[in-house]
Amino acid sequence: MPTDESTGNGTKTEVPSPIVFQCGNCRQIVADSTTWIRGTPELNTFTLQIVPSETITAAESLSTSADSFDLGSTYTQFSCSNCSQVLGMIYHTTPRHLDEIRDNYTFYTSSLKNYQIGSDASAQDPPPTDADFAILKPLPDALAQRMAIMETLIMAMHDDIERLNEEVATLRSGGSKRK
Numbered sequence: 001m002p003t004d005e006s007t008g009n010g011t012k013t014e015v016p017s018p019i020v021f022q023c024g025n026c027r028q029i030v031a032d033s034t035t036w037i038r039g040t041p042e043l044n045t046f047t048l049q050i051v052p053s054e055t056i057t058a059a060e061s062l063s064t065s066a067d068s069f070d071l072g073s074t075y076t077q078f079s080c081s082n083c084s085q086v087l088g089m090i091y092h093t094t095p096r097h098l099d100e101i102r103d104n105y106t107f108y109t110s111s112l113k114n115y116q117i118g119s120d121a122s123a124q125d126p127p128p129t130d131a132d133f134a135i136l137k138p139l140p141d142a143l144a145q146r147m148a149i150m151e152t153l154i155m156a157m158h159d160d161i162e163r164l165n166e167e168v169a170t171l172r173s174g175g176s177k178r179k
């Protein structure tokens, strides 16, 4: 029985870069796509398995959905730890067709901004669809996840460095001379 050992036989499979999700309000990085489970267009949400605990704050109160698609589901919402914008919810009970997202982190796509690591433009595009991520799914490789986390950190540091560079440039053009 053939396993999916990847022999570099000329055909190179493109591994898509992870997508980083930022709070749509304050731009704090809240998660990335490496633990993507699924998108749910009917709810305008997507669901991740793992979210760094320091980026979100979970609410205490349990709500019950009255919408048809997830009718009767109970969930607690969570918000950005930096600015308190509500970002999504954690389902505690779901109808059967949503079993997959129960106990995971379901984000409102409208509450986030996203960009793809490795591309220059921070994406103003509509949020990614499930199809965009189908190819990401078989890759919850531990090393890949760690790489993604590092890349996320580097992106965050990059912002800081840019800001520092600007300040240095401002100071220099201010003409302060060193002896």
Ligand SMILES: [Zn+2]
Pocket (backbone or CB within 6 Å): 023, 024, 025, 026, 027, 028, 080, 081, 082, 083, 084, 085
């Ligand atoms: Zn925020």
